[in-house]
Amino acid sequence: MESGLYCAGALVAPSVVLTSGTCVRTVSGENVWARVPQAADPAHHYAVTKKVIHPNYNSGTHENDFGLFLLKEEVRWEGGPMTACVGRGGVLARNCVVVGFDTNEELITTAVSVTDGDCPGRKRPRNIPDLACGVSADAACHAKPGGAILCHSPADGQGGMEIVGVARRNCVAGNVLLGKLQLHIDWLQEQLRLLGFPLLQYDA
Known part of the structure; x- marks a missing residue:
């Protein structure tokens, strides 16, 4: 804007x-x-x-x-x-990166460990089928809403990446809500x- x-x-x-x-x-x-x-x-x-x-x-x-x-x-x-395929698979049990940007508006990726379901810490976890949580492996988490989740493609023996979803919020305490594209x-x-x-x- x-x-x-x-x-x-x-x-x-x-x-x-x-x-x-x-x-x-x-x-x-x-x-x-x-x-x-x-x-x-x-x-x-x-x-x-x-x-x-x-x-x-x-x-x-x-x-x-x-x-x-x-x-x-x-x-x-x-x-x-610069391309990445859109993957049909989910993001479960994979090490991935989430794309965001820093204070200088430069694109930057954050490494995340992805698990199914809501992020930890909520008294009433959201039971949402297309929800996952990324826990940042980096000291700083630059994930931004809408940022692509990129994971290594299991079908690509050359280490290629595929888009498997998007971030739904900014990082909070090193955790970021992720939306799984698989169902959509x-x-x-x-x-x-x-x-x-x-x-x-x-x-x-």
């Missing part, structure tokens, strides 16, 4: 950003744009022309907390984009189809 970066996200099509539903709802009436640090022109502002929130998004529990931003133009690259792949595919983009392809 005019005040600077407020959320993170990940390109899942040439002009479609996957983020959290909370990020989308927060700016429902605002003019917003995306910045892509690894693109040909890192300072370019990609205007957002459409905002999509998961139809079953719950702002109280953060269930189904996913959203999309449609950019006015495709992101331009030099030498090809069909929703994402349908939205890409409606927006006129090729569907995600998976190996058999």
Whole structure:
């Protein structure tokens, strides 16, 4: 926004950003744009022309907390984009990283150990099927809402990463709520189809 970066996200099509539903709802009436640090022109502002929130998004529990931003133009690259596949698997029992940004608005990753369910410390843990918790392995946790969860792909013998969800909040005491994309792949595919983009392809 005019005040600077407020959320993170990940390109899942040439002009479609996957983020959290909370990020989308927060700016429902605002003019917003995306910045892509690894693109040909890192300072370019990609205007957002459409905002999509998961139809079953719950702002109280953060269930189904996913959203999309449609950019006015495709992101331009030099030498090809920095890519990660969208994974069909969950984030359970894997060491992953969550993308966020620091006080200088530079992208930075935080290593997290991921477990299923709510983060520890709540008297009444949320029983939400698409919820996971990332416990930071770093001294500082830079995770931001909408930031992609990247985990090593079990199908890639070369150490490639795949996007398996998004952060739902900032880190609190080294813990960050994560949303698992596994249960929402069909929703994402349908939205890409409606927006006129090729569907995600998976190996058999």
